[in-house]
Amino acid sequence: MPSIFSRIVAGEIPAHKIAETDDYLAFLDVMPTTMGHTLVIPKKEVDYIFDLDDDLYGGLMAFAKKVAPAIEKAIPCLRIGVAVVGLEVPHAHIHLIPLNSMADMNFNNKLKPSQDELAETADKIRQQL
Template sequence: MPTVFTQIINGDLPGRIVWSDDEVAAFLTIAPLTAGHTLVVPRIEVDDWTRLDPALWARVMEVSRVVGAAVRKAFDAPRAGLIVAGFEVPHAHVHVFPAWEMADFDFRRVQSGVPAADLDAAHQRLLAAL
């Protein structure tokens, strides 16, 4: 069965996609650390990022850099956070989000139940910045 990320990328599940090309997609998470928290995901399903082809990993990082610059701009943040955690979904992914302090990197502070309107607004801000 395809991962939840593949289902979002393929349009089988709803998602707020901000980037899509032949190798990589990026979309907002429904459980953000901060508004604009985006997941950058290779289209190919590989559980562990260390097993990705080096060229594909480089592409994931390049898209993460572009998305990171956009989240900084869209949310007027001094930094873009980047985390590779990988325990939530068995599909390699990078968390990119606007950050103001080290506490913004703490997954214990994830916001669940964010209203759809707030996610939609973050999506529009990020699209405009890209």
Template sequence: MSSIFSKIIAGELPGHFVWRDDRVVAFMTIAPIVPGHLLVVPVEEIDHWDDMPEKLANHCLGVARVISRAQKAVYGCQRVALQIIGLEVPHTHLHLVPINTMEDTDITRAKMAEADALAAEAEKLRAELVDKGFKEARL
């Protein structure tokens, strides 16, 4: 059975993407802790992050690093938290959360967001990535 993330990646469910290449996608989480909270997800359905092949793991982290720089520019945050929790969906995903306080990392504070708000945040991040020359953000 495919995960909800596989369905989003395949276009069977809506998603607000900021990055897509042949191995990794990044899209806004429907339940952000703060504006700009998104997920970096390998296209291949792998349940545990530590089961990813090394090259794929490195690529995921590299994409996360690029996107975190865009998040810093867009949100003016002090840091971008990287969280790999993995209990919510059995498909590896990296949470990238713009943070200014430790409370900004508390996943229990996540709340469902409106589609229009997610689309607006995705557009801001895509524009920043495209401005920096990343074609993977031209969706």
């Protein structure tokens, strides 16, 4: 059964996309720890990030490195935090989180923004790419 992220890649589930290539996708987390919290994934479904082959892993990191400055320009923050947790969805992914304090990385405190708020945030970030 495809992961929720594979279903987003296939267009079966809508997402607030930030950036996309043939191999990678960045989109907003629908239950972010802070506004602008973005998920970066390889389109190829691989459960565990350290099971990615070296080229796909390196490409994922390089893609995230291109997305992070756009988030930082669009969302007032001190820096972009990076997290790989890997337990919640069986599809390798990186969290890019705008940070103003360590509390912004608390995955137990999630926001519940509206679809309009997410769309506006995604547009702000895309404009910075």
